[in-house]
Amino acid sequence: MSARGIYRLTMLSVIVVCVIVSYVVLARRADGHPQQPGPRPAFQLPFPCGESWSLTTYAGHDDYDIDFFHNGGPSAGRAVVASAAGTVAWSGWQATLDTGAPAAPGTVGTRGGLGFGVILDHGGGWFTTYGHLQTWPEVQQDQPVTQGQLLGHVGKTGSTKVEHLHYEQLDDTRDPRRTRSTADKVESIFNGVPSGITTDGSAATGPIHTAGQPSPPQNRTSHNCP
Missing domain, CATH: 2.70.70.10 (Glucose Permease (Domain IIA))
Incomplete structure (x- = not known):
């Protein structure tokens, strides 16, 4: 297979993988599965220091x-x-x-x-x-x-x-x-x-x-x- 053919096959594979991942994410949302939260911020009291x-x-x-x-x-x-x-x-x-x-x-x-x-x-x-x-x-x-x-x-x-x-x-x-x-x-x-x-x-x-x-x-x- 030529270099151009290998490149096209590689890009096609990448596109297929992206489509599958997107489908899985959307399907999980539709099924009611929540996304994972990011790291919880280091919340502090909503008032000035020492109060x-x-x-x-x-x-x-x-x-x-x-x-x-x-x-x-x-x-x-x-x-x-x-x-x-x-x-x-x-x-x-x-x-x-x-x-x-x-x-x-x-x-x-x-x-x-x-x-x-x-x-x-x-x-x-x-x-x-x-x-x-x-x-x-x-x-x-x-x-x-x-x-x-x-x-x-x-x-x-x-x-x-x-x-x-x-x-x-x-x-x-x-x-x-x-x-x-x-x-x-x-x-x-x-x-x-x-x-x-x-x-x-x-x-x-x-x-x-x-x-x-x-x-x-x-x-x-x-x-x-x-």
Whole structure:
């Protein structure tokens, strides 16, 4: 066989292999098999270095969701910073009224919604969510952020009437539809230590769907240092 013939055969083989691999990947997604996540970022508490915060949850909150309250003083107005470096996947306002209609920016005590909030994409399928900020976030969509960068300040906008930070860590590869749904939520880990906030104690909410007592409050000190 000529050199040109060998080259053509080699290239044809490469194309066939690529097609097979692509088919297998798409088939696994269609069958509901999740992709493998990238390495988990070294997440830190979403607050400046040295601050102490209480991590809490309640029935109906969704498993793994965390409400942060500052220890030793008011939470309102305190700085919220990025748990890890990433890119802003969403930044803005999101909340609904009892009628289902969108709520005006800054509304307190809505039926649902993060209020003023931020979602960061850390790569490898990893995301973090920050909700109920005091006012418009300090970052914009598609903006790169560094660990510890200011995102906003603790408020009570959206579906709450009490100043605190709503926070989530998500592995988006768990859901084949890649929708950052409840099924993607995982236990938050800060500075290599599990948060201890897992179940909300309600069988009606996921992703655990187990009835019982909500996870007890935990206290953590931020190592989100320069």
